[in-house]
Amino acid sequence: MIRIGCSGWNYLHWRGSFYPEKLAMKRWFAFYADHFDSVEINNSFYRLPxxxxVDGWRDQAPPGFCYAVKANRYxxxxxxxxxxxxxxxxxMxxxxxxGPTLGPILYQLPPSLTFNLDRLESFLKLQPADIVPVFEFRHRSWYEDATYDLLDRHGASLCVHDMAGSSSPRMVTGRAAYVRFHGCQGKYWGRYAEDNLREWAGWMTDQARQGRAVWAYFNNDINADAIHDALALKYMVG
Incomplete structure (x- = not known):
């Protein structure tokens, strides 16, 4: 299973470039869900919904649609x-x-939180067994075999990402491969080259063949680049 989408759907600057000019905002999600079967919710990071x-998000989702949700920053x-x-x-x-529309939960750690296995392990023990926890590290000290082994033992996934200054290796742990594309030309902007996306498509297909669920989200929302890249990658994986 490979799910590809964007980090959010409610961007005003997508009007005209993705959403039809005259489409009411209350119909934007339905339009988005006609093109993708998943979205990453980020506003839960700033305020617990x-x-x-959440009931409204669940009820608006068509059959088979899933949300990846960012954990609250508290x-x-x-x-x-x-x-x-x-x-x-x-x-929780x-x-x-x-309900059944809940996918992985993404924990985005701050750059100030450096390598600390004991702290991470204590937190991993709190994770519900039926949820896939994903960890996006923003300090390079975490990229060690000991981190990957710990995540793997707890069924947790490493978030593969390209945020400048803290980009991760392309390592997979746990039950799923999880990728965030933050922008190839700067923070949240820049279209990805076709050859780059095609290489990612091959990698994701390989992960799916190995039995892993694959979740991939584009966060380069400026100029609706996320939409165009997500649609291109979705077409490539078939």
Missing amino acids: KPET LTQALKLTNCEEPMERM ASFRHF
């Missing part, structure tokens, strides 16, 4: 993975409202 908000940025039992329970109580 209310259950009724766990990763404020607590930095420590003393997270209660806030984790609170977050909200996210459970996604």
Whole structure:
């Protein structure tokens, strides 16, 4: 299974370049879901969504559609993975409202959080067994075999990403391959070359053949580059 989409769908500057000029915003998600079977929700990083908000996201999803959801920054940025039992329970109580549309949960760690296996392992032990946790590291000190081994033992996935200054190796751990494209010419902008996307398509196909679920999201939202790249990659993987 390979799912390809964008990091969000509700960008005003996509009007005209993706969404028809006269299409009402309340119909944007349905239009997006006509083209993709998954989206990565990022606003949950800034504010934990209310259950009724999640209910709305769940109910608007067509059959087979899945959300990848970014974990709230209180766990990763404020607590930095420590003393997270209660806030984790609170977050999961909200996210459970996604029901069958819930896919992986993405934990984006801050650049200030450097390599600390004990802290990561304690946090991994809090993860629900039925959810695929994904970790996007923003400090290069994490890119060690010990990190990959720990993630693998807990069924957690390394987020493969190309954010300048903290880009990851193309390493797969756990039950799924998870890729974030942040932009090839700068933060959140720049179209990816066709040859580059084609090479990624081959890699993702290989991962799927090995039995892994593959999740890939484009975050280069400027100029709707994310849409064009996601559609191109989706076509390439077939």
